[in-house]
Amino acid sequence: MADPKGFLTTGREVARTRPAEERVKDWNEVYVPGSLLPIISKQAGRCMDCGIPFCHNGCPLGNLIPEWNDYAYREDWTAASERLHATNNFPEFTGRLCPAPCESACVLAINQPAVTIKNVEVSIIDKAWDSGDVTPQPPERLSGKTVAVIGSGPAGLAAAQQLTRAGHTVAVYERADRIGGLLRYGIPEFKMEKSHINRRIEQMRAEGTKFRTEIEIGRDIDAAKLRKRYDAVVIAAGATVSRDLPVPGRELNGVHFAMEYLPLSNKVREGDLTVSPISAEGKHVVVIGGGDTGADCVGTAHRQGAASVTQLEIMPKPGEERAAHQPWPTFPMLYKVTSAHEEGGERVYSVSTTHFEGDEDGNVQFLHLIEVEFKGGKLERKPGTERKIPAQLVTLAMGFTGTDQENGLVEQFGLELDERGNIARDADFATNVPGVYVAGDAGRGQSLIVWAIAEGRSAARGVDRMLTGASDLPAPIRPTDRALTV
Numbered sequence: 001m002a003d004p005k006g007f008l009t010t011g012r013e014v015a016r017t018r019p020a021e022e023r024v025k026d027w028n029e030v031y032v033p034g035s036l037l038p039i040i041s042k043q044a045g046r047c048m049d050c051g052i053p054f055c056h057n058g059c060p061l062g063n064l065i066p067e068w069n070d071y072a073y074r075e076d077w078t079a080a081s082e083r084l085h086a087t088n089n090f091p092e093f094t095g096r097l098c099p100a101p102c103e104s105a106c107v108l109a110i111n112q113p114a115v116t117i118k119n120v121e122v123s124i125i126d127k128a129w130d131s132g133d134v135t136p137q138p139p140e141r142l143s144g145k146t147v148a149v150i151g152s153g154p155a156g157l158a159a160a161q162q163l164t165r166a167g168h169t170v171a172v173y174e175r176a177d178r179i180g181g182l183l184r185y186g187i188p189e190f191k192m193e194k195s196h197i198n199r200r201i202e203q204m205r206a207e208g209t210k211f212r213t214e215i216e217i218g219r220d221i222d223a224a225k226l227r228k229r230y231d232a233v234v235i236a237a238g239a240t241v242s243r244d245l246p247v248p249g250r251e252l253n254g255v256h257f258a259m260e261y262l263p264l265s266n267k268v269r270e271g272d273l274t275v276s277p278i279s280a281e282g283k284h285v286v287v288i289g290g291g292d293t294g295a296d297c298v299g300t301a302h303r304q305g306a307a308s309v310t311q312l313e314i315m316p317k318p319g320e321e322r323a324a325h326q327p328w329p330t331f332p333m334l335y336k337v338t339s340a341h342e343e344g345g346e347r348v349y350s351v352s353t354t355h356f357e358g359d360e361d362g363n364v365q366f367l368h369l370i371e372v373e374f375k376g377g378k379l380e381r382k383p384g385t386e387r388k389i390p391a392q393l394v395t396l397a398m399g400f401t402g403t404d405q406e407n408g409l410v411e412q413f414g415l416e417l418d419e420r421g422n423i424a425r426d427a428d429f430a431t432n433v434p435g436v437y438v439a440g441d442a443g444r445g446q447s448l449i450v451w452a453i454a455e456g457r458s459a460a461r462g463v464d465r466m467l468t469g470a471s472d473l474p475a476p477i478r479p480t481d482r483a484l485t486v
Contacts, residue, residue, distance in 0.1 A: 002044055002045040002046075002047050002049065002069055002070045002072075002073035002074070003042075003045030003046070003073060006042070006045030006046045006047070006073070007046045007047075007048050007108050007112065007115075010042050010043070010045060010046050011113070012043070012046070012112075012113035012114070012115075012116060013039050013042075013043060013116070014116055014119055015031045015032070015035055015036050015119050016031065016032045016035040017030045017031055017032065017339055017342070018030060018031070018032055020339075020342050020343040020344070023190065023339075023343070024302045024303050024343050025303075026190075026303075027188070027189040027190050027265075027269055027303060028189070028190065028193065029096075029189075029190060029191070029192070029193055030190055030191075030339040036119055036122070036123045037123060037127070040072060040116075040119060040120055040123040041072060041073050041074075041075055042073075043115070043116045043119060043120060044069040044070070044072035044073040044115075044120045045069075045073040046108065046115045046116075047065070047066055047069035047070070047073075047108075047115050048107060048108055048115075049066045049069075049070070050066070050107040052107075053065060053066050053107070054105040054106070054107055054329045055102040055103070055105050055106050055107075055115075055117060056102075057105055057329065057484060058101040058102040058103070058104055058105025058106075058329060058331070058484055059101060059102040059105075059450055060450050060451050060454040060476060060477050060481065060483070061087045061088050061094075061450055061453060061454045061457075061476050062087050062454075062476045063084070063087050063088055063102065063121075064083050064084075064086060064087060065102060065115075065117055067083045068080045068083040068084050068120070068121075068124060069115065069117075069120055071083060071124075072120050072123065072124055077124060077127045077128060077131060077133070078128075078131070078133050080124045080127075080128075081124055081125065081127070081128035081133045081134070084121065084124050084125060084128075085134075087474070087476065088453065089157070089158045089161050089162070089453060089456075089457070090154065090157065090158070090200060090453060091121050091122070091124070091125040092122065092125045092126065092129070092196045092200075093154060093183060093192065093196065093197075093449060093453075094118075094121065094449055094450055094453065095118055095119075095121040095122030095123075095125060096122060096191065096192045096196070097183075097187060097191065097192055097449050098118065098448060098449050098450050099292070099331075099448065100117060100118040101331045101448070101450070101483060101484065102117045102118075103115065103116075103117050103118065104328075104329065104330070104331045104332060104484075105328070105329035105330075105331075105484060106329075107329075109328060109329075110328050129199065134203065135203075136203050136204075136206035136207045137165055137207055138164075138165075138206070138207045138208055139164065139165055139166065139167040139207075139208070140167075141167055142167050142168075142169065143166070143167040143168050143169075143467065143468060145167075145168045145169070145231045145232070145467045145468070146168065146169045146170075146171070146229075146230045146231050146232075147160075147163050147168050147169070147170045147171075147230055147231065147232045147233070147234065147463060147467075148170075148171050148172075148173060148226055148229070148230040148232075148233045148234070149163075149170060149171070149172045149173065149233075149234045149236060150173050150217050150233065150234065150235045150236060150237050150409070151172075151173075151174065151181055151235070151236035151237040151238055151440070151442070152172050152173075152174040152179040152180055152181050152184075152211070152236075153180070153181025153182050153183060153236060153238050153440065153441075153452060154181070154183060154440070154449050154452040154453045154456065155236040155238075155439040155440025155441070155442075155452040155453065155455050155456040155459075156172060156181065156234070156236030156237075156439070156440065156456065157172070157179075157200070157204070157456065158439075158452070158453045158454075158455075158456025158457050158460070159234045159236060159439050159456035159457070159459050159460045159463070160172050160204065160209050160234075160456075161204055161207070161209065162456070162457055162460035162461075162464075162473055163234075163460050163463060163464065164204065164207050164208050164209045165207060166460070166464050166471070166472075166473055168231075168463075168464070168467065169208070169210075170208070170209050170210065171209075171210040171211070171212055171230075172209060172210065172211050172212065173212045173215050173217055173221075173226075174211065174212065174213050174214075174215070175214065175215065175216035175217075175219075175220075176213065176214070177213055177214050177272075178213060178270070179197070179201050179211050179213060180194070180197045180201075181238060182238065183197055184197060184266065185262070185263035185266050185267075186259060186262055186263065186293075186296075187262075187266075187296065188262065188265060188266065188296050188299060188300050189265075189266065189269045190299055190303070190339075191296065191299070191339075194266070194269070194270070216407055217237075217407075217409050218407035218408035218409035218410075218411075218412055219407050219408060222408075222412055223408065223409050223412035223413045224412050224413065224414075227413065227433070227435065227436060230435075231435065231467055232435045232436070232437065232463045232466060232467060233435060233436045233437065234437045234438070234439055234456075234459055234460075234463060235403075235409070235413075235415075235423060235431070235436065235437065235438040235439070235442050235443075236438070236439045236440045236442060236452075236456060236459075237403050237404065237409065237442045238400075238403065238440060238441045238442055239400040239401070239402050239403055239422070239441035239442060239445055239446045240259070240400060240403065240404050241400055241401045241402050241403065241404055241405075242257040242258065242259055242396065242398075242399075242400055242401070243396070243398040243399045243400060243401050244257075244396065245288065245353060245396055245398065247353055247354060247355050247356065248354075248355035248356070249355045249356025249357060249358060249364065250356065252356050252358040252362055252363060252364040253358075253361075253362050253363045253364065254363050254364040254391075254392055254393050254394060255356060255364050255394045255396070256278055256393075256394070256395055256396070257395070257396050258287075258289070258293050258294070258296070258297050258395045258396060258397035260278065261278050261297060261300070261395045262293075262296055262297065262300060264276040264277060264278055265300050265303075265304070276304070278393070279304050279393075280300070280301035280304040280305065280306035280309075280393050281304050281305040281306070282305060282306075282307055283306055283307055283392035283393045284306070284307050284308045284310075284389075284390035284391055284392050284393075285297075285301040285306045285307075285308065285309045285310070285391070285392070285393045285394075285395070286309075286310050286311075286312060286367050286389065286391040286393070286394045286395075287301070287309065287310070287311040287312065287394075287395050287397055288312050288353060288394065288395070288396050288397060288398060289311075289312075289313070289396065289397030289398040289399070290311060290312070290313030290315065290347070290349070291397065291399065292338075293397040293399075294311055294313075294395075294397035295311075295338040295340045295341065296340065296397075297311075297395045297397055298311055298338075298340040298341065298343075298345055299338075299339065299340030299343060301345075301393075302340065302343045302344060302345070306393075308345070308346075308390070309344065309345035309346070310345065310346045310347075310348060310389060310391075311341075311345060311346070311347045311348070312348050312351050312353065312369065313347070313348070313349045313350075313351070314350070314351065314352050314372060314379070315349065315350070316349055316350050316373075316374070317335060317347075317349040317350070318333045318334050318335045318336075319334065319335060320334060320335050321334075322334070325486060326485075326486050327486075329484055330484045330485050330486050331483060331484055331485050348369075350371055350372055350373060351369045351370065351371055351372060352369060352370055352372045352379075352381065353367060353368070353369050354368045354369060354370055354386065355368050356368070356391070356394065357388065363392070364391055364392060364393075364394055365390070365391065365392060366388045366389065366390060366391055367388065367389055367391035367394060368386065368387070368388045369386070369387060369388070369389065370382065370385050370386045370387075371385035399446055400441070400446045401421065402420070402421040402422060402445070403422065403423060403441070403442040410423065413431070413433050413436060414432075414433055415431050415432065415433060415436070415438075416431065416432045420445055422442065422443050422444065422445050423438045423442050423443050424443075425437070425438050425443050425479050426479075427478060427479065427480075428461075428462035428465070428466070429443070429455070429458060429459035429462045429479055430462055430466070435466070437459045437462055437463050438459070439452075439455040439456045439458070439459035439460075440452040440455045440456060443455070443479065444479070447483075448483075451477075451483070454476045454477045455477065455479075457473070457474060457475065457476055458474075458475040458476060458477050458478070458479075460473050461473040461474065461475040462475070
């Protein structure tokens, strides 16, 4: 193990963030550069090397956390990187974006602050890139088999990299103009700078993976014709249909889905636009939805110079301590203050939007809401609590309902859907169409980045076994596996 007394002698210390008043003036990542390395070895030494490491259960990737904690404690960064990559294709993504269910499942977290697993992870991979330990791993020989991957988010990229390294010729199709899916255009730059995606793409190109951008399967290429061109197809198109809010005034100018709003700020950062066509500058902004996407909208609005930012959540405010009905090692619902919330704005809980009010030109000006409460498992409005708040830009960040069916992909393939509207698959991640597999949110529904990467790796094994008769690729999860929640 690392330091046998580390968890007794060393307190939890996390990465430092830059002052809020400084970071809202730019789009760089919020953390102080280089602030982790001076402290991270001692933090890794807090790992207890438990007899049963429940952090493995918290993470669907099955990350070898005690092993790379030990190497990080000893500052053997090359060995730590090897152990990290043994289960995770893209630890620089998860180390920045994952909410760390592994930390909720940390045995130390039973009665102490958990090990800073996420910070250790990102320190290892950043050090590995700086040291040149991350190199292309092209296959020794080619199988002669071809695979098309639809979608270049974390699930699609993980499946593509695994299959390329297994010797198959892989082409990734992406409907956007750049590779990365929601990593590229759904995650703000201040949360993860896109240089991290770019260098992974270059590694994958060097390994042999081909990328085809601005091609939407179903619209630009008939899905059935694509199937005939390849020996196998992996659908990793995500769950991109945003949940709408069908209330009066929804049609007013200035009411947008989060995924209409967020990508434009990233397009500005890429140099494609000078200013965003949907900007919060000088406006009273309301974000509907209290999750991570909502927080991304909050942080983006701050950087665009919003006059005010209010975030609405229909659920009650969570507690700051783990609730009794959410026992360790499950992932608890806790009151979370993200870097975006540290930068300002108001958060309002237990409210529901009744309608929007606009001006004579059809622009939204106010949002009307009412307080709500749960009674007997039902959501009820509280009479007499109606009020309105200024709203000149509203973003809907209430989650996603499934994969896109309007582009023809599902119909052209002839895919069956499950009871939740996701693409149905068997134990090998295969759909009802021979040779067609599905990974990530398109099959699981809206989920976390670690589940997407785990699904991509697992689907790759199913494809490899179908193409060659056997496979040595790992499959960390089954399609039926679920997160440790209550």
